[in-house]
Ligand code: ATP
């Protein structure tokens with residue numbers, strides 16, 4: 001080895017770390033440049049002029065219009081995009097209004113006093129108008145081929161989404177074609193890059209790009225597919241439907257917090273029954289509520305759940321509120337009742353057997369969905385009240401009426417009776433008691449007391465006798 005070579009090796013050994021850092025830095029710099037620069041797609045959108053579509057400004061929230069106009073007057077392009085455009089075209093009232101623009105987050109902030117920037121990976125602007133929030137997002141670019149290791153975890157979840165792009169790129173990174181229509185405030189036209197308008201006319205839900213790849217990229221899209229098809233009465237395109245069943249396992253890799261958010265949306269959209277049936281069909285339900293899915297093999301359990309969902313949809317359509325807590329209690333009731341039976345067979349009395357069952361079913365369920373503690377406690381109370389409602393002596397029924405969870409527990413009791421559980425007499429009694437005057441209620445309690453055999457009266461307090469035909473199970 002020559003003297004020069006020895007010196008070179010010595011330098012490499014001493015400065016090795018620094019050199020590696022330098023190379024890494026150069027590589028990162030180079031990669032950033034490539035990812036931030038949008039690629040030029042040659043495709044031009046189909047432009048649907050104002051007179052050829054049904055979006056009227058009357059259907060758009062005045063606050064969303066304000067945002068669109070201000071961006072546009074400041075020289076930026078501004079579009080309504082996503083669910084709001086889709087819903088107006090379907091003659092439905094949008095839940096919220098999302099705006100897409102070429103303005104950067106900082107530029108948006110300068111235009112609106114009532115703006116806050118949120119998000120670490122991708123900065124979004126929220127423009128606040130009292131309770132209404134208009135979300136404004138700068139056009140994003142999809143991840144390029146070969147960058148998957150940066151954009152996703154090995155389980156397929158998106159972990160990086162911070163690359164700005166052109167409107168066309170923004171369109172192609174969206175999930176379904178019907179969600180990628182852009183209403184242009186500059187001339188009131190609709191821009192359609194993905195043939196979403198045609199799909200909307202044909203009531204078709206079609207994933208943009210390769211469905212299998214896109215579901216892998218973000219498995220929550222599986223639930224979104226079921227939710228949109230259920231609530232908007234859309235049929236899946238053949239290619240979109242094909243991988244649904246075999247990819248349902250991907251849901252296991254989604255975080256509990258994200259799944260919980262999706263379940264809340266599912267509960268609140270007025271179409272829980274058709275969506276539930278789709279989730280059953282493609283086995284998504286099994287990934288979300290495994291214990292319930294097992295219990296649904298029993299006819300009564302399925303009837304209870306479907307009746308509850310039908311009532312929920314009816315309520316939502318009448319503009320009434322829907323209680324996620326109640327629906328969770330309904331979903332978990334049969335697994336809890338089965339577990340309780342098991343606990344009773346291991347010689348626990350009914351009340352502790354039920355309490356133990358509730359705790360264990362909730363523990364398992366919250367490993368999958370991050371149900372907040374407050375909701376868990378309410379679900380616990382509703383299920384426990386199923387036992388307490390069987391106690392109809394003394395002041396107990398009056399006290400139960402004042403329980404904060406009485407109404408939900410009562411509704412569950414009636415649903416159980418309606419689904420064929422042998423608690424019809426109990427259900428009817430509570431219906432009359434609830435509707436009765438104070439005097440009528442007193443009479444009902446007396447009648448119950450008199451109808452009891454003397455031995456039952458004596459043993460009631462201590463609950464020493466264990467009823468074999470307990471009304472809960
Ligand atoms: P709704 O608000 O009525 O449930 P939406 O389509 O507006 O439906 P949002 O969750 O508000 O749904 O998302 C707004 C838009 O963002 C969608 O229409 C879609 O274009 C895009 N989007 C949302 N989530 C995803 C996702 N996981 N993958 C790709 N695009 C998405």
Ligand code: MG
Nearest residue numbers: 082083084096
């Ligand atoms: Mg939306």
